[in-house]
Amino acid sequence: MTILPIDSILPQLKETLLAHSAIVLVAPPGAGKTTRVPLALLDVPLFAKQRILMLEPRRLAARTAARYMAASLNQQVGETVGYRVRMDTRVGPSTRIEVITEGVLTRMIQQDPSLEGVGAVIFDEFHERSLHADLGLALCLQAQALLRDDLRIIVMSATLDAQAVAGLMNNAPILISEGRSFEVATHYLDRKPEGRIEQTVVRAIVHALEQHEHGNMLVFVPGTGEIRRIEARLRELQLDPLVQITPLHGSLPQESQDRAISRGQANERKIVLTTSIAESSLTVDGIGIVIDSGLSRVPRFSPRTGMTRLETVPVSLASADQRRGRAGRLGPGTCYRLWMEADHRQLLPLSKPEIAEADLAPLALELAAWGVTEPAELTWLDSPPRAAFVQARSLLVQLGAMNPDGSITSEGRRMAGLGLHPRLAHMLLKAIPLGYGELACELAALLNERDFLKSDSAAPNADLRLRVEALRRTMKSKDYSSGALFYEGFTVDAAACKRIWMEAGQWKRELRIQDASQPEDVHHCGLLLAFAFPDRIGQRRSQGGFLLSSGRGAQFTHMQPLANSPYIVTVELDDQGTDSRIYLAAPVEWEELEQHFSESIERDTITVWDPTVQAVRSRHYIRMGAILIKDVPNHTPDQDDVHRALVSGIVKEGLALLPWTKASLQLRERLQFMNHYDTDWPDVADPALIMNIHDWLAPHLHGFKSRSDLQRLNMFSILESMLSWEQRRALDESAPTHITVPSGSRISVDYSDPDIPTLSVRLQELFGLEQTPRIGGDRVPIRLQLLSPAQRPVQVTSDLASFWRHTYFEVKKDLKGRYPKHYWPDDPLVAMPTSRVRPKNLQ
Incomplete structure (x- = not known):
């Protein structure tokens, strides 16, 4: 060894x-x-x-x-x-x-x-x-x-x-442990690459083949799409027949993966086009040259939208070193890095852990199955982000896998046992009793793999039903293994079809599903997908635009048949802009949703004050999340609801909605004056009336529903009903509406300032009055606004006696000059008061 x-x-x-x-x-x-x-x-x-x-x-x-x-x-x-x-x-x-x-x-x-x-x-x-x-x-x-x-x-x-x-x-x-590695010559670009990364990679491969006569080549690119395009371009270049181009990524059949990592024939050179799958763990035999695009494609989950998207990002320093090291395992090697050396120093030391950016629904379900309701109960190198974890728990509650307190349900335990994403597990378990188990297995396997239908169209058909039909047709066709297959304008990846079919069969066996799929059951794809994606049920709201039950918008960027469906379930979409772009979806009938999602459908009657029409309006609503299914008037609203809505409208818009007459406003001001000096009297200021509206006003509103109805209210009587019998009797004495002055005129008292009630009266009408009138049980002197014959203020005083002694003579001098025909006596205390130019006996 x-x-x-x-x-x-x-x-x-x-x-x-x-x-x-x-x-x-x-x-x-x-x-x-x-x-x-x-x-x-x-x-x-x-x-x-x-x-x-x-x-x-x-x-x-x-x-x-x-x-x-x-x-x-x-x-x-x-x-x-x-x-x-x-x-x-x-x-x-x-x-x-x-x-x-x-x-x-x-x-x-x-x-x-x-x-x-x-x-x-x-x-x-x-x-x-x-x-x-x-x-x-x-x-x-x-x-x-x-x-x-x-x-x-x-x-x-x-x-x-x-x-x-x-x-x-x-x-x-x-x-x-010390490693065994050989020197790897590392080359960087002199300037930033231009155009698509595939063009830069192909140029680098051609250059490396020219510079090195021997050695297999490992080429790192972000994803399978780049691999396909680079492979196609290299075949167009008609390289040496001994140069073998072999893709290597996770969705290839096992035999193709084995062929990619093997050494190959002695006289052959291999160009292995791969993703980050070959960064570690795998040893690709005979590699002496590495070409690194410097890019990786990673999933990023957005708690804001609840969606995951693939994002192409620069590799970390650690990943770049891992890739470079592949060239130095067997002997001295060469690494071509397709970025500038200055940019290399800007790379992050390590890649972000998946737990920091992934959809945490599978993790949350596993923790619940383990008996943990909060991640902090376990020891982590990096704790799950709180926002993403809360989003995950919310989804699991919606799927019936978790109780609101974080504990797992019996349904959730069954879902966890399947080892699928909770969405797909929920779909499988819901489909079996309906007789659509096999279709659900096919959908689960389809969604676990990349799309096996390839198209050059800028707007390929997004209907997931096409994928099910293509899968079934491909696997049942006699020419399954013969070259390229086509379906409805798509090129079919037959190898991917085989993997999907095998996985669907495995789920069917594991779940002991006996029902056989029928051609017509493909129309129930939307219903089954709604079980998996209840937050992505969409209602058509514009040409190609949909409102999802989660509240997000979604859009077909190009018109296609699904764009006219009243309801769809979106399966794959991006997370860009206000409206996400839809890539995969299926239509669903409202009748199916109504039958199978009754617990998620809110049927409600809402009776509220409508400020635009200044009246209470009542409507029947049917909602599914953010989707409004039905909105019709309710012509027989509950009167208690109407009453509450009207009171709420008055609170929201203010007491100006009420029909305040001059008398009722004066009464309110008089009451507020009394409360200012004695809190046993009711507080009728706006804040207090609003706070206590159910006590003093609500009983008078039964049968009313609009501002025009409110005009029938007698606000004077309503305010007066707030007083006790004793207070009603005392009010006129303590806060009179008018005061009779020496001239015999009854002058209205202004209570707008509860601190100092004011009497505006012509000076000549007070002749003979020695002291300032007092109200409030003789506690509060009236503020006198003394007027000229032309009703213009000439003096304000709360001490009439002092005015007569000290100020009257100066005022008299001025008024006599301006109003010479009027009566201006030298001694106002013995003079005859008058509301005329001169007293009758002096005319």
Whole structure:
């Protein structure tokens, strides 16, 4: 067996495991940690007759690692070494090492929290920080603390914040293995690339082929779309026939993936076009040249919209180093980085962990199934973001998987057991009793994979029913394996169809679904998708535009048949702008929603004050979330509701709605004057009347519903009814409406200022009056506004006696000059008061 760098540290690793429950192992790419560490643990007495689980972030890496380890033991996969991945399991009764994907570990520990029969759990390539890896480690740490103090946990990575992980695991020891790597010459661009990244990549490949006569090439690009376009362009260039172009990504069939990572023929050169799947774990044989686009495509979840979108982002420094290291495993290599060296220094040190930006609905459901209502009950390297977690819990409550207090429901436990996204699990469980189980399995498998229908159109048909029909037709056609297939203007990816069909069949077997799908059941796609996406049921509101039940807008950017559907369920859309662009959807009938979503449909009668018509209006509403299904007038509203709405309208718009007459306003001012000096009297200021409106006004409003009705109110009587019999009798004496002055005139008292009631009167009418009149039980002097014969103010006083003594003569001089015909006596206290120019006896 070839000696690998990791071999030198294996004895120390086994010895450390005897004394410590957890270890962090740092080893660079190519050191051999993935395939040597599990095998080394087989002969550790601590793990005798126990299994060793090793987690890999990807299915391809899990299968490859298991095959490699089995081959090193001269065995077949499924004997001592096996694997478990989605839709593919190779283990047997003698299997001691199980290489599994991270979701499989979650299922295993949920079914058996003590992991009975498992001696060690190895987290490989933990630096990728997938959501399932973070969750799996958190669950294993709690299981170890509460149930299995003999369980050993090993976290391995090439690029990792080892101190942080060690601290998370109770200051676990850190072992570091020296790697074996050769020098890699690194080249950067002289200027920023222009145009599409595919053009830059193709130029780099052609340049590398010209500069290097030997060596296979590993080309990192963001996604499968770029891979397809680059492959097509390279084939157009008609390269040397010995140059083989092989794609490598997670959606390829296993045989195609195996062909991509194998060395190939001795006289061939390979160009492996790949995504970040080949950054770690996988060893692609014979690579001497790496071309790195510097880009990666990652999912980003938006709590604001509840949607996930794929976003192309620059790689981190750690990822760039991982990619570069692929060229130096077998000998000196070359790496072409398709960015400028100055830009390299701006890259983030590490990629953001998936838990920070992912849809947390699966995590929230797993935590609820574990018995945890809040993430803080577990130990995390990075805690789940609060906003995204709250959004996830809200969705799970809507799906019936969780109670509002965060505890799991029986339906939620069944959903968690399926290992699917909660949305799809809910759809499957709802579809089976309706007889649409097989269709639901097909939809779940379709939505778990990339779209297998490819189109060059700028506006491909977004109808998901087409995908179901194409899937069924492709799998049942006799020419299934013959070249390119087409359906309704799309090119069909037959290999993807096969994977989807197999996955649908697996779910059908697992759920023991007996019903067979019928051609006509495709019309129920919308209903089944509504079970999965109740927040994305859309109602048509404009040409191609829809309002979703979540309140978001969605839009077909180009017209197509679905754009005219009254109701649709949107499955795939982006998170850009006010209205998200719809990529996949299916129509749904309102009758189906009404039948199957009755608990989500609000039927309500709303009776409110309508300020635009100044009246109470009552309407019948039917809503589904933000969607308004029906809105019609209610001609027979409940009178109590009308009464409450009218009172609410008066409170909202103010007391100016009421018909205040001059007499009622004066009465209100008189009452407020009395309250100012004696709080036993009612407070009739606006705030107090509004606060107590149900006591003094509401009883008078029965049968009223509009502002015009309010005009029939007698506000004087209503205010007067607030007084006791004694107060009514005392009011005229303590706060008279008028005061009779010496001239015999009855002058109205102004109570607008409750502090100082005012009497505006002509000076000549007060001749002979020695003292200021007093009110309020003789406690409050009236403020006298003395007027000229022309009714213009000439003096204000609350002390009439002082005015006569000190001020009258100056005022008299001025008035006599302006009004010489009027009577201006020298002694006002003995003069005859008059409301005329001169007293009668002096005319």
